[in-house]
Amino acid sequence: xxxxxxxxxxxxxxxxxxxxxxxxxxxxxxxxxxxxxxxxxxxxxxxxxxxxxxxxxxxxxxxxxxxxxxxxxxxxxxxxxxxxxxxxxxxxxxxxxxxxxxxxxxxxxxxxxxxxxxxxxxxxxxxxxxxxxxxxxxxxxxxxxxxxxxxxxxxxxxxxxxxxxxxxxxxxxxxxxxxxxxxxxxxxxxxxxxxxxxxxxxxxxxxxxxxxxxxxxxxxxxxxxxxxxxxxxxxxxxxxxxxxxxxxxxxxxxxxxxxxxxxxxxxxxxxxxxxxxxxxxxxxxxxxxxxxxxxxxxxxxxxxxxxxxxxxxxxxxxxxxxxx
Numbered sequence: 001x002x003x004x005x006x007x008x009x010x011x012x013x014x015x016x017x018x019x020x021x022x023x024x025x026x027x028x029x030x031x032x033x034x035x036x037x038x039x040x041x042x043x044x045x046x047x048x049x050x051x052x053x054x055x056x057x058x059x060x061x062x063x064x065x066x067x068x069x070x071x072x073x074x075x076x077x078x079x080x081x082x083x084x085x086x087x088x089x090x091x092x093x094x095x096x097x098x099x100x101x102x103x104x105x106x107x108x109x110x111x112x113x114x115x116x117x118x119x120x121x122x123x124x125x126x127x128x129x130x131x132x133x134x135x136x137x138x139x140x141x142x143x144x145x146x147x148x149x150x151x152x153x154x155x156x157x158x159x160x161x162x163x164x165x166x167x168x169x170x171x172x173x174x175x176x177x178x179x180x181x182x183x184x185x186x187x188x189x190x191x192x193x194x195x196x197x198x199x200x201x202x203x204x205x206x207x208x209x210x211x212x213x214x215x216x217x218x219x220x221x222x223x224x225x226x227x228x229x230x231x232x233x234x235x236x237x238x239x240x241x242x243x244x245x246x247x248x249x250x251x252x253x254x255x256x257x258x259x260x261x262x263x264x265x266x267x268x269x270x271x272x273x274x275x276x277x278x279x280x281x282x283x284x285x286x287x288x289x290x291x292x293x294x295x296x297x298x299x300x301x302x303x304x305x306x307x308x309x310x311x312x313x314x315x316x317x318x319x320x321x322x323x324x
Contacts, residue, residue: 025067025133035069035129036061038122042076045119046107049075070133073126077134077145079104080123084148087157109160110287116158124149175244249284259304274310276302282321292323 029035042048079100086093086101093101111119124146127134131142151157240257258275280298287293297318305311 026065028063047076066133070130074138081144081148084151172247177242179240251282254279274304294321296321
């Protein structure tokens, strides 16, 4: 019995520090503490992952415990650690760390240099203030996070910033595409499978077939009113050329296309050809978390009919674009 009592006493003495730490972990953070303002700022920067409902902008801010604060900070600190590890040892990063590093990049790369530096100061202060609480939820996290946040102050850990001596003016990004649109009707297409059993000719006949030529019938009654076509080919019914130029918050785009059934190349080369054109502009207005809102304006022109009697239709359209 004496040994049992001694054993219980030893267990009690061993658990007293943990119980004391648990009491401190569940203690309230006063409402006038600067921590609430700092946490709401991190939330506006999309740094916090969960618990935004606990950081209300209302006057009736609920009182949070040190556990609440530590819980809100653990995952953002994990992402900062993973983001640094991804740049230092990319081959040894686990899939979960890689996912966290990608999320961190999306959030951090949107911050201005001033906001980024302010974010590091806030995160470092909070990691120090709640170090013991954070370590109870994730052992050793406060030390790892302090090291990672210190490294993020160095320019080479910010891959989205231009190198020293280079211009910080946005570089325009240009995309150019030419898209041919083929006939979809199999009844009028070029394929004729009768060539699969050629009666004469060499190897070329295995890859070509004779198709009717779209022309007036021969008046002499002689001659072959057909021509060879490569197997698998399709007639191009229209052609569209598009260009897209992005410069900072602005994107200018346009296209020039032929009308279906018109000779594509002749329509583009000859100014009297019929076709359609479009010029548009998009401006990024605001970004709310992962939702981007932009303003769009487009002007369309379509010309059709005979060269001597064109029918020209024009119109403008504006709207709001959503990106997520």
